[in-house]
Amino acid sequence: MSCEICDLINGKIKARKLYEDNEVIAFLAPKPAVLGHSIVLPKQHLAIMPQIPEDVLKKMFFVAQQIAGIIFEAVGAEGTNIMLNEGVAAGQKHAHSMIHVIPRKKNDGLNFEWPQKQVPEDSMAKIQELLKVPSEMKVEKAPEMPAEKEALKKEGAKTGARDYLLRHLRRIP
Amino acid sequence: MDQQCIFCGIASGQIPSKKIYEDDKVTIVLDIYPANPAHLLILTKKHYAIFNQVPKEEVEHLALICRRISELLFQVVKPEGINFFIANGPAAGQKAPHMILHAIPRFSGDGLNLEIPENPADEKETEAFYLNLKKTLKNYFPDVDFSETEKAGEEKEQEKVEEAKEEEKKESKKEEGEINLDALTEKLI
Numbered sequence: 001m002s003c004e005i006c007d008l009i010n011g012k013i014k015a016r017k018l019y020e021d022n023e024v025i026a027f028l029a030p031k032p033a034v035l036g037h038s039i040v041l042p043k044q045h046l047a048i049m050p051q052i053p054e055d056v057l058k059k060m061f062f063v064a065q066q067i068a069g070i071i072f073e074a075v076g077a078e079g080t081n082i083m084l085n086e087g088v089a090a091g092q093k094h095a096h097s098m099i100h101v102i103p104r105k106k107n108d109g110l111n112f113e114w115p116q117k118q119v120p121e122d123s124m125a126k127i128q129e130l131l132k133v134p135s136e137m138k139v140e141k142a143p144e145m146p147a148e149k150e151a152l153k154k155e156g157a158k159t160g161a162r163d164y165l166l167r168h169l170r171r172i173p
Numbered sequence: 174m175d176q177q178c179i180f181c182g183i184a185s186g187q188i189p190s191k192k193i194y195e196d197d198k199v200t201i202v203l204d205i206y207p208a209n210p211a212h213l214l215i216l217t218k219k220h221y222a223i224f225n226q227v228p229k230e231e232v233e234h235l236a237l238i239c240r241r242i243s244e245l246l247f248q249v250v251k252p253e254g255i256n257f258f259i260a261n262g263p264a265a266g267q268k269a270p271h272m273i274l275h276a277i278p279r280f281s282g283d284g285l286n287l288e289i290p291e292n293p294a295d296e297k298e299t300e301a302f303y304l305n306l307k308k309t310l311k312n313y314f315p316d317v318d319f320s321e322t323e324k325a326g327e328e329k330e331q332e333k334v335e336e337a338k339e340e341e342k343k344e345s346k347k348e349e350g351e352i353n354l355d356a357l358t359e360k361l362i
Contacts, residue, residue, distance in 0.1 A: 011321075016299070016303045017317075017319065017321070018306075018310055019310070019314050019317055020317050020318070021316070021317070028294075028299065028302075028303060029294075030294065031291035031292060031293065031294065032291075032292060032294055032299075033289050033290045033291070033292065034292075035295070035298060035299065035302060036302070037289075048243065049239060049240045049243045050240055050243055050244045050247075052240070054236075054237055054240065057236045057237070057239075057240055058232075058233035058236045058237065060236065061232050061233060061235060061236035061239075062229055062232050062233060062236075065224060065225060065227070065232050066313060066314075068224065068225055068261070069225050070306070070309055070310065070313060071306075072225075072261075073309070074302070074305070074306050074309065075302075077262075077264075078262055078263075078264035078265075079260065079261050079262025079263065079264035079265030079266075079267065080224075080261045080262065080265055081258070081259065081260055081261070081265045081266070082224060082258070082259040082261070083256065083257065083258050083259075083287070083289065084239070084256075084257040085254065085255075085256055085257075085287075085289075086243055086247075086254055086255040086256075086257070087252075087253055087254025087255065087279065088253070088254060089252070089253035089254035089279040089280060089281050089283075090253075090254030090255055090256045090277075090279040090287070091254070091256070091287055091288045091289060092254065093291070100289055102265075102289065104262065104264045104265040104266075105264055106264050108264075110290070111266075111286075112258065112260070112265075112266055112287050113266050114208035114277075114285050114286075114287070115208070115284075116206040116207065116208070117206075117207055117208065117209060117210070119207055119210050123210060124191060124203060124205070125191075127203060127210060127211050127250070128191045128192075128193060128203055130249050130250075131193040131203075131211065131213075131245060131246075131249055131250070132193050132194075133193060133194040133201075133241075133245065
């Protein structure tokens with residue numbers, strides 16, 4: 001499967017590297033929103049966060065933070081946006097997960113603001129109830145669920161809570 | 174904790190909110206002025222104005238939180254996408270002086286535009302920026318091998334030197350009013 005981002009990592013496309021270790025790599029974005037726009041990625045071709053091993057994702061976040069500081073200084077920015085888009089509907093362009101670091105200046109032509117929506121009180125209460133995570137279910141101790149990981153790999157797996165992931169992946173070009 | 178900060182109050186529970194998760198480092202609440210239904214605010218319990226002030230341990234914790242929130246939202250809310258978003262500084266759209274990590278479920282036709290524009294990079298400007306940046310990068314990331322990109326950079330530098338030489342040649346020949354065959358040949362080949 002061809003992936004433009006993998007080509008960038010493999011050096012098939014000219015890349016300006018900002019960081020690299022065994023699992024994580026960062027570049028200046030080949031098609032930047034503004035000068036200094038950087039991307040932080042897993043070296044492995046993985047589309048969305050739940051597929052990225054925890055240690056790799058932790059490193060990606062930390063590297064993104066470091067790069068945000070470096071780029072902020074380098075372009076003399078007035079702010080930065082850190083974005084991670086999951087799925088085409090969220091603006092994800094490649095089936096390779098990445099964190100965007102975008103230096104910002106006033107009147108730079110970018111706008112990531114959103115209008116506020118009115119959600120009725122009863123809907124809010126319902127959503128809250130549905131999403132409530134038991135406080136004893138600490139993130140750090142979440143089980144890895146290896147069986148489901150297997151299911152993820154098998155195209156066509158229909159059972160379990162993760163088939164949404166497969167459906168979701170198919171939507172990525 | 175900053176007594177004046179509303180989001181510190183929300184994170185600590187002193188200000189009522191629609192909380193969905195809490196541990197020793199973060200509190201996650203529903204945004205009451207959401208971009209979309211189930212828009213979540215991931216708040217650090219400690220007061221940090223921007224992402225860059227968050228210590229490494231907490232940044233890593235935020236990574237795991239985002240991973241879990243992604244799973245949770247896809248399972249429960251079943252959006253078609255999710256934006257994870259941080260604005261550092263008013264120029265980036267930050268509204269409150271407390272670092273907020275937004276998780277915004279997305280649905281096609283939801284009217285939001287968080288698309289990151291893609292522009293062709295200005296090669297000259299980008300190369301100059303990158304060459305300059307590399308000095309800083311080497312200090313920050315001493316273990317990273319930049320020799321590959323360095324080579325490319327050196328080649329560029331070499332090109333520049335040759336270009337300059339050529340220019341010089343042209344200039345001098347112009348003065349003499351002669352045609353420099355060597356330079357011409359070089360150009361044609």
